[in-house]
Amino acid sequence: MKIAAAKYVIGRPKTFAEFAARQRRILNDAREQGVELAVLPEYLSLELGSTLPEALQLSLRSTLESLQIYQSAWCELYSTLAVELGMTIQAGTFLTATSHGMYRNRAWWFTADGRSGWQDKLQLTGFEKQAVVIEPGDRIAAFEQDGKRVGIAVCYDSEFPLPVRLQQEAGVRLLLVPSCTDTDAGATRVDVGCRARALENRMFVAKAVTAGVADWSEGLDINTGEAMILSPMDHGFPSDGVLAATSDDQEWAIADIDFAALEASRARAQVAVDKDWDGQLRFHSVEVLN
8 A cells, every 4th residue: 555644834825725726736746656545734724724814813712713614624625535536535633623612633534435534632732731722532443444444643642552552453554643743852752652653563654744834823833843654663674664754845755555564574573562562561560679
């Protein structure tokens, strides 16, 4: 399966139509390169904040409230593009209103045969907690793709092993990580989390990122990091686990991933953390030695 993860430079569209035209262009570019599954970054929907009056752009609360008018059009856009292009699209995240005045950082999934689904972000960053208007998700999903199972861990969620382990135990072998980080340290933390999840679960990980400066938006402001597609660091795969990564002005990290080779790698693995996982569970306390 050929997959792609975006390094998405934040723009400033004036209308939803302008935003939609860019999505069609970049996804069509990926499809022309043979991509079957594409991952866009976390907080992508906040780019649409630029279509709002300036008074609403700098406040996250007012931006989220105002952006709900685009919810249906957002889903229709990516659903239509998935079918037209014949590819699966993980459309970044749209911060979606709940019934009690809060918002969930929701990662959407659209397939070429018209199916859709979503995974909410489970762990909130300090920024999201301080915003007061965002709440964590309450379920973990897995998605079917050509007989394989795919999971989503939204940005900070990639730094937590246990939820991803549940996805792995449910058959997930490809983890999609839409992300948005505003410091080099933040980008490194997500990189390390993605590498660790690939190592311990014997899975592929595709991380999309935002890039550039959007000082007109409280939620986007500064964006850094590189898109990456990762594998376990073992026989048959790169020693650093990097199958593809963006640099400079590259828009996509693209790689062919081989699920059969992934499964076969267990038989000749140098280490098998995925198989040895339960060994750590026999310990329940620490003996303190003076």
